[in-house]
Amino acid sequence: AFWGLNEVFKGFCDRLAEAGFVAAAPDLYDGVVVTEIDAAFRMVEGLNSDRAMQKVLGAAHALQAHPQVRGKGLGAVGFSLGGSYALALSTAEPQAIKAVVTYYGSGEGTFDEATAAYVGHFAENDQYEETEYVVGLEEALRAGGKETTFYTYPGTSHWFNEENRPEYNPAAAQIAWERTLAFLRERLSE
Numbered sequence: 001a002f003w004g005l006n007e008v009f010k011g012f013c014d015r016l017a018e019a020g021f022v023a024a025a026p027d028l029y030d031g032v033v034v035t036e037i038d039a040a041f042r043m044v045e046g047l048n049s050d051r052a053m054q055k056v057l058g059a060a061h062a063l064q065a066h067p068q069v070r071g072k073g074l075g076a077v078g079f080s081l082g083g084s085y086a087l088a089l090s091t092a093e094p095q096a097i098k099a100v101v102t103y104y105g106s107g108e109g110t111f112d113e114a115t116a117a118y119v120g121h122f123a124e125n126d127q128y129e130e131t132e133y134v135v136g137l138e139e140a141l142r143a144g145g146k147e148t149t150f151y152t153y154p155g156t157s158h159w160f161n162e163e164n165r166p167e168y169n170p171a172a173a174q175i176a177w178e179r180t181l182a183f184l185r186e187r188l189s190e
Helices: 007-018 037-046 049-065 081-092 131-143 170-188
Strands: 074-079 097-103 117-125 148-157
Touching: 007 074, 049 074, 049 081, 074 081, 074 170, 081 097, 081 117, 097 170, 117 131, 117 170, 131 148, 148 170
Parallel strands: 074 097, 097 117, 117 148
Antiparallel strands: none
16 A cells, blocks of 8 residues: 555555455555555556565465465455555456455556456545546446446545544544445355
8 A cells, every 4th residue: 555554554454354355455565554645656666566465465365375265366456545455456467356446546557358346445535646547447347348336435535444544534434434345245255
């Protein structure tokens, strides 16, 4: 994620586990966690995207090999920067990834080979994720024939789901969590 693998994202994985899923989160920054926006942008600029994608693929492969994983396939959930990696994973491992959830993160590409369904949670007032990119992503997914549901949360800003950020919106975060959980259960259950 944009900040590194911090307690918020570890906690999200814990919540998924408590809901009955096996969850893993790749550490794209090798243990570095930042809290300031400028520092996070510097981390992103220094990120080797190929190496980061290998970490994401490694997490997916580890989940596939985990004895507790069963069901129809894997899900990928990403926040901001992580959302773009979750989307990319669905095209890199099209037979394995059956559900993708992106929180205020988009990406580019074609999704013709992907077999996933997609849910997006986006902020109404987002200075980091422009509406044209969100619309472009939705159009690309639909052009690829993918089931796609995007939600926009009124009165929210980027990072609305992260309780350690001033942008945190508990009501929107709760609704997004419920929608995410329902979607993952529907798509990934046996």
